[in-house]
Amino acid sequence: MTNAYIAGTGFYVPPRVVTNDDLRTVYGLDTTHEWIVKRSGIEARRYSDEGTATSDLALEASKHALEDAGLTPRDLDLIVYASLSPDVGFPGGGVYLQQKLGLCDGADAKFVPALDVRNQCSGFLYGLGTATSMIEAGVYKNILLVGAELHSAALDWTTRGRSIASLFGDGAGAVVLRATDEDRGVRGWWLGADGRFADVLSQKIWDLKKRPFMPVNEHGVGQVEPLMMYAQMDGKLVFRHAVERMIGALFTAYSAKGLTHDDIDYFLFHQANLRINQYVAEQLGIPEHKLLSNIQSYGNTTAATIPILLAETARSGKLKRGMKIAMVAFGSGFTWGSAILDW
Numbered sequence: 001m002t003n004a005y006i007a008g009t010g011f012y013v014p015p016r017v018v019t020n021d022d023l024r025t026v027y028g029l030d031t032t033h034e035w036i037v038k039r040s041g042i043e044a045r046r047y048s049d050e051g052t053a054t055s056d057l058a059l060e061a062s063k064h065a066l067e068d069a070g071l072t073p074r075d076l077d078l079i080v081y082a083s084l085s086p087d088v089g090f091p092g093g094g095v096y097l098q099q100k101l102g103l104c105d106g107a108d109a110k111f112v113p114a115l116d117v118r119n120q121c122s123g124f125l126y127g128l129g130t131a132t133s134m135i136e137a138g139v140y141k142n143i144l145l146v147g148a149e150l151h152s153a154a155l156d157w158t159t160r161g162r163s164i165a166s167l168f169g170d171g172a173g174a175v176v177l178r179a180t181d182e183d184r185g186v187r188g189w190w191l192g193a194d195g196r197f198a199d200v201l202s203q204k205i206w207d208l209k210k211r212p213f214m215p216v217n218e219h220g221v222g223q224v225e226p227l228m229m230y231a232q233m234d235g236k237l238v239f240r241h242a243v244e245r246m247i248g249a250l251f252t253a254y255s256a257k258g259l260t261h262d263d264i265d266y267f268l269f270h271q272a273n274l275r276i277n278q279y280v281a282e283q284l285g286i287p288e289h290k291l292l293s294n295i296q297s298y299g300n301t302t303a304a305t306i307p308i309l310l311a312e313t314a315r316s317g318k319l320k321r322g323m324k325i326a327m328v329a330f331g332s333g334f335t336w337g338s339a340i341l342d343w
């Protein structure tokens with residue numbers, strides 16, 4: 001049987017570090033370092049400069065992942081690009097990344113398909129499931145899967161938006177999934193969604209039910225109200241559902257594969273809130289040293305959290321061949337997912 005394994009990982013975060021104190025002193029956010037750390041565990045995040053696109057972050061992460069896999073862009077058969085913050089409304093970011101990777105250049109241009117995944121915090125796991133299936137089915141051999149987000153362009157640093165503005169940061173993570181006949185790689189993936197909660201964590205920059213779809217002034221210039229321009233979230237409701245769904249997603253994976261916590265070497269949870277992850281781990285009796293975290297440094301980078309965490313962990317040398325990894329995510333939609341991998 002053909003398996004899909006992660007042959008290379010990479011990540012990129014913009015160099016500008018924004019601490020919790022910077023949010024207060026530089027951005028004027030009505031907050032404190034203590035509040036943010038106590039509620040979320042976040043100490044800092046990275047912001048991009050004006051002129052940077054999400055696909056620029058994705059490009060750097062992808063270059064690292066390709067290099068780590070010993071491949072070049074022309075070895076790729078497919079790009080899967082997960083993001084809730086694409087460069088523009090459409091097209092999706094996958095084609096911008098394809099172009100920036102140089103795949104459209106020269107006589108040997110390779111016009112690989114570019115698939116955009118729109119499942120927010122669960123985007124990486126939705127992408128992993130899609131890419132794995134394509135490899136297992138023998139359709140493709142080498143797939144670049146990227147999670148990339150640029151939140152800093154659309155945060156509301158007034159008191160109205162502080163519960164969201166304090167959480168999110170920019171970054172990208174990438175993996176190269178390859179076909180192998182060896183007994184390793186992605187062992188299974190399980191996804192879910194509950195559209196009843198679609199509005200609970202959303203950004204409705206426009207509403208196509210309306211005519212015109214966006215309010216316009218007397219000059220025909222579109223105007224976006226703050227409530228539409230910025231993400232809106234019922235944080236407490238998200239928190240509650242995140243805990244329930246993440247535990248459920250993990251148990252679904254365990255029962256499908258006959259596993260317990262003892263079989264797992266590392267847990268890579270979506271980095272939305274350290275308290276959510278610690279609570280889930282506590283409820284399940286997962287030992288602290290198995291729960292990997294980097295939200296302290298990067299905040300919530302949505303679809304990018306898991307691949308950034310994976311790439312950092314791989315780079316640190318902690319991952320050894322044969323180790324079992326569990327990934328779990330939950331977020332806007334609501335959507336969620338889990339995956340089990342043998343490294």
Ligand code: UT7
Nearest residue numbers: 030031032035039121162163166235236238239272273331
């Ligand atoms: O990846 C996407 C998934 N998203 C998540 O997983 C987020 C899940 N939710 C959460 O992590 C938490 O709900 C938050 C960290 C967002 C908020 O924590 P909370 O304990 O639910 O706080 P809250 O929203 O109920 O706000 C409590 C108080 C409010 O003040 P009053 O009304 O009690 O006077 C807020 O205005 O804290 C205030 N507040 C802040 N204060 C200082 C909200 N944000 C801030 C802030 N700094 N940044």
